[in-house]
Amino acid sequence: DIQMTQSPSTLSASVGDRVTITCRASQSISSWLAWYQQKPGKAPKLLIYKASSLESGVPSRFSGSGSGTEFTLTISSLQPDDFATYYCQQYNSYRWTFGQGTKVEIK
Amino acid sequence: EVQLVESGGGLVKPGGSLRLSCAASGFTFSSYSMNWVRQAPGKGLEWVSSISSSSSYIYYADSVKGRFTISRDNAKNSLYLQMNSLRAEDTAVYYCAGAFGVAPLGFDYWGQGTLVTVSS
Numbered sequence: 558d559i560q561m562t563q564s565p566s567t568l569s570a571s572v573g574d575r576v577t578i579t580c581r582a583s584q585s586i587s588s589w590l591a592w593y594q595q596k597p598g599k600a601p602k603l604l605i606y607k608a609s610s611l612e613s614g615v616p617s618r619f620s621g622s623g624s625g626t627e628f629t630l631t632i633s634s635l636q637p638d639d640f641a642t643y644y645c646q647q648y649n650s651y652r653w654t655f656g657q658g659t660k661v662e663i664k
Numbered sequence: 665e666v667q668l669v670e671s672g673g674g675l676v677k678p679g680g681s682l683r684l685s686c687a688a689s690g691f692t693f694s695s696y697s698m699n700w701v702r703q704a705p706g707k708g709l710e711w712v713s714s715i716s717s718s719s720s721y722i723y724y725a726d727s728v729k730g731r732f733t734i735s736r737d738n739a740k741n742s743l744y745l746q747m748n749s750l751r752a753e754d755t756a757v758y759y760c761a762g763a764f765g766v767a768p769l770g771f772d773y774w775g776q777g778t779l780v781t782v783s784s
Contacts, residue, residue, distance in 0.1 A: 558726070591770030593709075600759055600774035601701075601709065607769055644709055648768035651723045653699070653711035 559583050559649050563656035569664040576632040578659045580645035585625045589648040592621055592630045595658075596641045604643075605630065635661070666690040666773050668760050673778030680750050680782070686743040686760030686775055694718075694738040697763045699771060700745050702756035702780075712758070713745065728754075750782045 560583040570576050580590065588608040593601035603612045605621035608628055618633045632639055640663055645656040672684040686698070700712040713734040714723045722734055733746040743760050757779050761771035 589768050593770075595709075600761075600776055601771075602774070603770045603772055605770075607767075610769075612770075612772075646709075646711075646770065651714070651721070652725070653714070653768075655709040655711065658708045 558652065559586060559647055559654055561645055561647055561654050561656040563643075563645055563659050565659060566657065567660045567662060569662045570635050571664045572635055572637060574635045574664075576635050576639075576661060578630045578643055578645075578661075580623075580628045580630070580656050582626045582628075582647055584649075586647045586649050588624045590621075590623070590628050591646045591648075592619075593644045593646065594639075594641045595644065601644060632661075668762065668773055668775035670758065670760055670775045670778035673758065673780045675781045675783065676750055677784050678751060678782055681746070681748045682750065682780060684745040684747065684758055684760075684778060684780070686745075688741045688743065688762070691762070691773065693741040693762075695764065696773075697766075698734075698736055698743045699761045699763065700732075700734060700743075701759045701761055701771070701774075702754075703759070703777075704753075704756040707756075710756075715743070747780070750780075752782050754780060755782045756780060 562581045590608045592605040595601040609621045642660045667689045669687045699714045715734045731749045735744045757777040759777045760775045762773040
C-alpha cells in the first residue's frame with residue numbers, strides 16, 4: 558500500500574504568514590492527490606483536487622502543486638479562519654490513503 | 665442544500681455488529697460514488713470503503729475487509745455500512761462522503777459523522 562507522509566506535523570504561524578505543507582507518497586501517484594481542511598468537531602472540507610485544482614468556493618490564497626511523489630499545499634497569507642488541521646489524500650489502485658495531518662496553530 | 669446525515673452509531677461490545685446509514689439530499693445521489701471514512705478519537709482520517717454510483721465496484725481497506733459490508737440504495741438516496749465482528753480499534757467517528765464522477769478527484773460532500781464505540 559502507498560504511504561503518505563506529511564510534514565511538518567505541527568506548524569506555528571501568525572496571521573499573514575505564508576505557510577507551506579508537504580506531502581510525500583511512497584510511490585508515484587501521478588496527480589491523484591487532494592487536500593482537506595478539518596476544524597475540531599467538524600467534517601473535513603475539500604480544498605484542492607488533482608494536486609493543483611482549487612475546489613469551487615475555496616479562497617484563492619490556497620494553492621496546491623506537485624506530481625509523482627512530492628506535493629505541497631500553500632496558504633499565501635494565513636487568515637484567522639485557516640487555523641485547522643490539514644490532510645493530504647491519495648488515490649491509487651482503488652484505494653484512498655490519508656496523510657497523518659498537519660495542525661496549523663497560532664504562533 | 666447538500667446534506668449527508670449519518671445515523672446508527674452507538675456503544676457495542678467487542679464481537680458485536682452495527683449498521684450505519686447515511687441519508688443524502690440536495691444532490692443527485694445516483695451520480696456519486698460514496699465512501700465511508702473514519703477517525704479514531706484524537707487521530708487522523710482513515711478511508712474505510714468505497715462503492716461506485718451503480719454499486720458495480722466496491723472496495724475496502726484491509727483493516728475492515730471481511731468484516732464490513734458497504735451498500736447503497738439509490739431509490740432511497742441512502743448509503744449503508746454493515747459492521748460485524750467489531751473490535752476496540754474500530755472505535756471512531758464514521759463519516760460518509762460523496763465523490764462526483766468516475767475520476768478520483770476527492771470527496772466533495774461529507775456528513776457530520778456518527779460515533780461508534782466498541783467497548784465491553
